[in-house]
Amino acid sequence: MSLAVTGAVHAGERVGLRAEEGVIVELGPDVHPRSEDTKLDAAGGILIPPLINGHTHAAMTLFRGYGDDLPLMRWLEEKIWPVERKLEADDVYWGTRLACLEMVRSGTVRFWDMYWHPEAAARAVHDAGLRATVAAPLIDSDGRTQAMREAALQSLDELSAAGERIDAGLAPHAIYTVTEDSLRWIAELASERGIPVQIHLSETEQEVPDCVAAHGERPAHYLDRVGLLTPRTVLSHGVWLDEAELELIAARGAVIVTNPVANLKLAVGRVFPYVRARAAGIQVGLGTDGPGSNNSLDLFADMKVFALLQKHEARESAAVTAEETWEIATGRRAPLLGAHRLGVGQPADFLLLRTGVPELSFGELPAALVYAASGAVVASTVVAGRVLMRDGEIEGAEEVLARALECARRLGLAPPIASAQGNRALA
Numbered sequence: 001m002s003l004a005v006t007g008a009v010h011a012g013e014r015v016g017l018r019a020e021e022g023v024i025v026e027l028g029p030d031v032h033p034r035s036e037d038t039k040l041d042a043a044g045g046i047l048i049p050p051l052i053n054g055h056t057h058a059a060m061t062l063f064r065g066y067g068d069d070l071p072l073m074r075w076l077e078e079k080i081w082p083v084e085r086k087l088e089a090d091d092v093y094w095g096t097r098l099a100c101l102e103m104v105r106s107g108t109v110r111f112w113d114m115y116w117h118p119e120a121a122a123r124a125v126h127d128a129g130l131r132a133t134v135a136a137p138l139i140d141s142d143g144r145t146q147a148m149r150e151a152a153l154q155s156l157d158e159l160s161a162a163g164e165r166i167d168a169g170l171a172p173h174a175i176y177t178v179t180e181d182s183l184r185w186i187a188e189l190a191s192e193r194g195i196p197v198q199i200h201l202s203e204t205e206q207e208v209p210d211c212v213a214a215h216g217e218r219p220a221h222y223l224d225r226v227g228l229l230t231p232r233t234v235l236s237h238g239v240w241l242d243e244a245e246l247e248l249i250a251a252r253g254a255v256i257v258t259n260p261v262a263n264l265k266l267a268v269g270r271v272f273p274y275v276r277a278r279a280a281g282i283q284v285g286l287g288t289d290g291p292g293s294n295n296s297l298d299l300f301a302d303m304k305v306f307a308l309l310q311k312h313e314a315r316e317s318a319a320v321t322a323e324e325t326w327e328i329a330t331g332r333r334a335p336l337l338g339a340h341r342l343g344v345g346q347p348a349d350f351l352l353l354r355t356g357v358p359e360l361s362f363g364e365l366p367a368a369l370v371y372a373a374s375g376a377v378v379a380s381t382v383v384a385g386r387v388l389m390r391d392g393e394i395e396g397a398e399e400v401l402a403r404a405l406e407c408a409r410r411l412g413l414a415p416p417i418a419s420a421q422g423n424r425a426l427a
């Protein structure tokens, strides 16, 4: 399988790109398509690396717009958990396909997922052509330790057969939903098999005094003591970390993924201390969190909010630049998240931007992408040399939308009428 891109703009010059077997083999001004290549005419569109979403619960696209604007615990207890008990693998498959559709459209090619029926999520990622690290949420604070451990091992077996674009991970949900004994068990299992671990850490204020009361130390120190603070750990949120915890996380080489939009929407009450995390030397990535709590998977929005929030918090407009924000959103500041450079010998994952859009008319590119653009500026998305979106068209999109709507209706998340959102009139 080979691909030839013509008429792209890269680093200020017209270039072509060829990919063979998923890898970039030529990139530059004198690249010419071969007869056997699939052709993609960029028509003057800019060639850029793609985005990486460091934390989400993709299939929660089915829950988008359901129970918004409630306090976190009421949202979970009254809205989300009762429906999640009815979730079947097919729901997760189509919910994840819907998420993949949105990500392809808005330039995200790799994501870190934590959700039920991970084998169905992995199948959806595979069929959509994207890349992901997929993991089942692990919870045993309800006393179901044996069942949780069996499910974790089973998910690793199933995910190991999910294909080369999918990596298996372990996802203890949080320090307050997994027992200490099981956190140690997960740490050993992850270490034995060399697999990454994702966990929510210090998202809400209450987590800190609860952890101190239960374990005599703050969350990051506790996580370290059970063996889960390693260079293979991705910590989501980290909003309430203090200086000593940031130093410890940096020393252990763990990654923090910040989710600024979800944090604001759920009103967690504090801004992730990015400037101090950067000073400590922590690797940082960007995530949307689930579409139930964001509600978008368009990482362009999270980029802008991240940069603005950090500037505002620091009372310093130079605190975070557009270029730095772009590096974070493309995974360059946290290699574990799976970013590649755009160059010969690298996986053929890239985006082509639309031409003729006002947001990108002129001016510095990182600033235009971070402050002015949305995911709608992406014209074409390529992963492993395969064109997933060509000039805004994605093959099979109608079926994904229809099947996801069927699942949402079965779960009572969408009304049984022609338009999924037609139950309210806006005046």
Ligand SMILES: [Zn+2]
Residues within 6 Å of the ligand: 055, 056, 057, 200, 236, 289, 290
């Ligand atoms: Zn989350």
